Amino acid sequence: MQKVDYPVLAGPEGYLSPSAASMGVVLPDEGEALVEGRIVPEEEAMEKIAEKLLSAKNPFFFPGPLILWAWNEKAVEKAKAVKEMTEVVPAKIIPMPDYRPKYPTINPREEINPNHPNLTIWHNKIDVCVFIGVHCHYANLALKIVRGGTNCYTIALCGEYGHEDAMITLRDVHTEKVRQLTEVIKRAKAERKGRR
Amino acid sequence: MSANIVKISPGFEEIMPEDYRNLVKDGPYGRGLDVDKLGTFKELIEEHPLCAGCGLALSLRLILASLPNPEDTVIVGTTGCNSLSFSQVAIHNIHSLFGNQNAVATGLKRALKIRFPQKAKDVVVIGGDGGIGDIGLGMVMHSWFRREKITTIMLDNESYSNTGGQESGMSCEGAVLNMAPTGKKFPKISLPEIARDAGCVYSATITPASPKRLGKVVKQAILIARELGPTYVQIYCPCPTNYKFKPQESLKRAKEKEKDGSYPIKEYLSPPAKEFVEGLEVVNKPR
Numbered sequence: 001m002q003k004v005d006y007p008v009l010a011g012p013e014g015y016l017s018p019s020a021a022s023m024g025v026v027l028p029d030e031g032e033a034l035v036e037g038r039i040v041p042e043e044e045a046m047e048k049i050a051e052k053l054l055s056a057k058n059p060f061f062f063p064g065p066l067i068l069w070a071w072n073e074k075a076v077e078k079a080k081a082v083k084e085m086t087e088v089v090p091a092k093i094i095p096m097p098d099y100r101p102k103y104p105t106i107n108p109r110e111e112i113n114p115n116h117p118n119l120t121i122w123h124n125k126i127d128v129c130v131f132i133g134v135h136c137h138y139a140n141l142a143l144k145i146v147r148g149g150t151n152c153y154t155i156a157l158c159g160e161y162g163h164e165d166a167m168i169t170l171r172d173v174h175t176e177k178v179r180q181l182t183e184v185i186k187r188a189k190a191e192r193k194g195r196r
Numbered sequence: 197m198s199a200n201i202v203k204i205s206p207g208f209e210e211i212m213p214e215d216y217r218n219l220v221k222d223g224p225y226g227r228g229l230d231v232d233k234l235g236t237f238k239e240l241i242e243e244h245p246l247c248a249g250c251g252l253a254l255s256l257r258l259i260l261a262s263l264p265n266p267e268d269t270v271i272v273g274t275t276g277c278n279s280l281s282f283s284q285v286a287i288h289n290i291h292s293l294f295g296n297q298n299a300v301a302t303g304l305k306r307a308l309k310i311r312f313p314q315k316a317k318d319v320v321v322i323g324g325d326g327g328i329g330d331i332g333l334g335m336v337m338h339s340w341f342r343r344e345k346i347t348t349i350m351l352d353n354e355s356y357s358n359t360g361g362q363e364s365g366m367s368c369e370g371a372v373l374n375m376a377p378t379g380k381k382f383p384k385i386s387l388p389e390i391a392r393d394a395g396c397v398y399s400a401t402i403t404p405a406s407p408k409r410l411g412k413v414v415k416q417a418i419l420i421a422r423e424l425g426p427t428y429v430q431i432y433c434p435c436p437t438n439y440k441f442k443p444q445e446s447l448k449r450a451k452e453k454e455k456d457g458s459y460p461i462k463e464y465l466s467p468p469a470k471e472f473v474e475g476l477e478v479v480n481k482p483r
């Protein structure tokens with residue numbers, strides 16, 4: 001098994017926690033994913049996401065501008081698939097409509113902002129969250145702040161190469177992969193039911 | 197594509213904060229509105245941290261209500277009091293390092309031209325007199341020399357207000373400020389004329405005491421820049437905090453300075469810009 005020098009675990013890790021990339025965590029190649037700083041096959045990460053979401057007390061999805069706004073047909077399709085996933089879990093949704101810092105503060109019940117995501121997590125007592133449709137640099141910023149200041153378990157479903165600062169990250173997440181993950185969650189849910 | 201920036205993906209309408217839903221329903225995007233419609237639509241800026249009576253805040257509100265194409269506009273700003281309000285503005289905006297704004301705007305305009313060759317994407321620089329007239333003047337002038345098709349709008353409060361009141365090149369001769377206690381020793385820079393001579397096809401000054409005219413000037417500056425070349429608009433923005441007058445006297449002060457000529461209202465159009473504006477007037481004439 002790959003040795004992880006810097007496990008990316010739920011915080012609070014403290015003010016100015018290092019970025020996972022600077023601690024040697026590298027992004028996965030195609031077909032792979034990251035779980036707590038370790039490169040694993042994508043299927044394994046999907047199972048882990050399902051487990052985390054289904055065992056969470058208060059799971060939340062944070063959809064970003066890339067899917068909240070109807071830029072094009074692809075965005076609308078992906079948004080639909082994400083909405084279905086939240087219903088399957090079931091998880092609540094708090095949107096990140098844009099990245100304006102909106103000082104002095106946002107309303108943490110209504111929205112999340114990359115500049116102070118910890119407020120939304122603290123106020124809503126969120127133990128597992130999923131970032132999806134958030135532009136890379138803002139996702140990186142928010143994920144690091146969340147890890148630094150809260151004990152929330154973060155999952156980043158990324159349309160590009162993934163995010164080292166999330167506890168679990170999948171890469172190349174487009175509509176089809178969202179649906180694939182939804183199926184994994186459905187199956188895991190049925191299995192959990194069967195076990196009870 | 198751009199109009200869809202302001203359409204919410206189906207299924208997510210209910211979870212969006214009310215402010216965003218209202219922007220989609222009642223915002224100015226794609227509607228060709230104007231300052232005389234203020235009060236009838238959801239504005240692009242509604243809250244800001246600037247001082248009571250700040251001339252920048254009022255001018256910014258008027259500028260935002262006059263953008264010909266807000267959904268296809270990117271604003272480039274720089275350090276100054278006005279930049280503090282941009283996190284409240286519901287339009288794409290970039291904050292550049294102090295003085296770099298016209299260089300950033302140049303790159304952006306060129307990139308947008310390559311990325312969206314069929315579309316009119318307006319790049320508008322909005323900065324203070326420090327950013328545009330002093331610290332960034334080199335970059336500003338070189339963007340004019342290069343004939344970049346961007347609009348530069350100076351919110352001229354005649355001082356460095358954000359840092360406690362130092363004189364700027366745009367302060368008037370004799371101006372006394374907190375950190376210029378003996379009064380400024382040389383005259384205000386004549387930037388509208390410099391702009392004209394440096395290649396701006398349109399250059400104008402205005403104050404928020406004439407809101408309709410301000411709206412018209414901003415709109416035509418952006419439309420001319422889109423077609424012909426660089427344009428410059430300079431707006432007098434009284435600063436009650438540093439010039440030490442009551443916030444409620446801001447507009448009166450702007451009106452007086454407009455009337456007594458101490459803030460001269462000017463407008464220079466190159467012959468092609470003049471022809472272009474006349475064309476616009478014919479198109480917009482009520483039938």
Ligand code: SF4
Pocket residue numbers: 245246247248249250251252253277278353357358434435436437438
């Ligand atoms: S210091 Fe002056 S320019 Fe700055 S926000 Fe206050 S009134 Fe406006």
